[in-house]
Amino acid sequence: MPQHGDSASLSALDGLIASDRAPTNARPDLLTKDDIWALLQEVKDPEVPAISVVELGIIRAVHWDGKELTVDVTPTYSGCPATELIEELIVEALHDAGVRNPTINQVLTPAWTTDWITTEGKEKLRAFGIAPPETSSGKMSLLGESAVIACPHCGSNDTERVSEFGSTACKALYRCKECLEPFDYFKCI
Amino acid sequence: MTQTQALQEYLLRLADSDMILGQRLCELCGKAPALEEEMALMNTALDLIGQARNWYEYAAELIDDGRDPDKLVFRRDAHDYRNLLLTEQPNEDFAVTMGRQFFFDVWHYFTLNSLTRSSDERIAGIASKALKEATYHLRRSSEWIKRLGDGTEESHRRMQDAVDILWRFTGELITPDDTDHAMAEAGISPDPEPLAQDWRGMVNEVLTQATLAPGAEDAWMYMGGKHGEHTEHLGFILAEMQFLQRAYPDATTW
Structure with a gap:
């Protein structure tokens, strides 16, 4: 059992922060827009982990040219405390797939509806x-x-x-x- | 006052009213009469504070003096706050809490409804999101007014007392000043006259169903919140809400 503070336990902390982790995909430029949507489909709503952010209907658009990625996200409620966590989870998932520094664009109109x-x-x-x-x-x-x-x-x-x-x-x-x-x-x- | 100054002023009124009422409701966290009621009150507060942030973000961009929404909330004193006096009134009896919510919700609902057609697209966007939440708030507070007003002898008496206590703060909701007129003329905010009519119409309808009597239309009204002249309650709210940021300015480690 490694002792607190020794090198073994410190190394266990490596990669806990997404931006410290090496992306698994070396060729993100080969990703298609559909691949991006598929990645987002894996991001679950932290409050309701049964469904993804795509199924929840809060991903309004994906703009991807092979280099720059912007994801339009709309909040469910103005004060939803999960909004920022969801944005972080999206950035993390994209980063792991090799897409560095995606832009999350928060859009308020049209307002989210449960029909989505x-x-x-x-x-x-x-x-x-x-x-x-x-x-x-x-x-x-x-x-x-x-x-x-x-x-x-x-x-x-x-x-x-x-x-x-x-x-x-x-x-x-x-x-x-x-x-x-x-x-x-x-x-x- | 330039148009931009009037717009800043108007945005701060919307933001501050949401923020202060949200803070007031949060005082009931852990103290509400029932668990379900507590969840409802806290969710309402959450919606209001979320909406406040959207208004503050826009206001901060226009004010453009380096203050972000947090600084606007935590570093302004009472005379700089522009919230409606109604929103800073204490929770007191549950009937007062719901009465305050109802009078506010009716105003909020019609105001946001009209702001969705604002000539300012950013305002229309924030309002269209907020309107859905305010509609839900209004449905809930209206149900409470009817349940308490048309309930037992005691609930009726206490609900009528609440209406009587709060009535003097309702005039401010529907009495326009120069800023309101300037914003309405620019197509940014609702026309004051229809807003007042809609507010009176719905308040009278719900109070009648609740077997409650509204106050007199020509009753003397407390005003001044929109200009930074507040009742003594706001100072106490700010003292509690701003303590940490005042004691440890720009604290980043908790």
Whole structure:
């Protein structure tokens, strides 16, 4: 067991910071735009690791000319504390693939909507135990009553809202009256 | 006042109101009446502080004197703050907390709604994001007003007391000054008259459903927040919020 401060334990720290790590890909110029999208597909939402940032719909565009890369990212909520972490994770994933110093461009318009969560993303949310958002055409109107939210565990429509807000800004808290399990609902905005 | 100065002033009002109300709500962290309510209050605060940052970033670029959003928040004293007086009022009874939120949310909702059509694209962008959040806040605070107002004898009495306590701070929301007129004429901010009508309309509608009586339209109103003349509460908020940055300026190691 290496002692604290000796060379073995210090060397274990090597590469913990992405920019200290040698990129695994020596020829990033060979990457296509589709490759970049595939890399981003591997970056998971830190709050909801079941889905990727691509499936969440927050990657709005990728601009790549073989040298310079700009990724347009939109936040889910103005105050989402995961926004900066997500940007860091994206930079890290790209850096590991050999793309140095990508630019993350934060775009606010058009504002993110849960309609941008992909169909696969919605299914993954459900499998993860989070009821996916309805589409905004079925969106509850201002001050209106909530729509029926199906329990992601047993599929029952007999559910009730416990709180407008759940464990993160993007979720609300529900309870299933059939299987009695509580669950998160990904709010529709 | 030049157009740019008026715009800075207007942005600081939006930013400071979001920031101070967000800070007020954060005081309830660990102390809310129920766990679900605490999550809701903190998420609302998070939205508001996130929106404040977007407004501050734009304001800081226009002010262009080297101050970033953190410096604007932590290094300005009360007379430089431009928040609405309503937002700095203490939490007190839960009915007051929700009443303050409701009066603010109605104003916020209609203001942001109109700002999405602002001639200033940056403002329109920030507003279109914030409007979705404010819509959610308004739905929630309206439900609380109705539940408390049309609830038990005690909840009704306390909710009516809250309306009566807060009413004198609502005039500032819908009374325009020179900056508001200048911004409206430039197509940047909402026309003051329709905004006031929309605010009164929705407040009256929800209060009526909640079996509550609004205050008189011609009641005497406290004003001055938009010009840096605050109630005594703001100083206490800033003393707590700014302590660390005042004691350890530019601290980078925590």
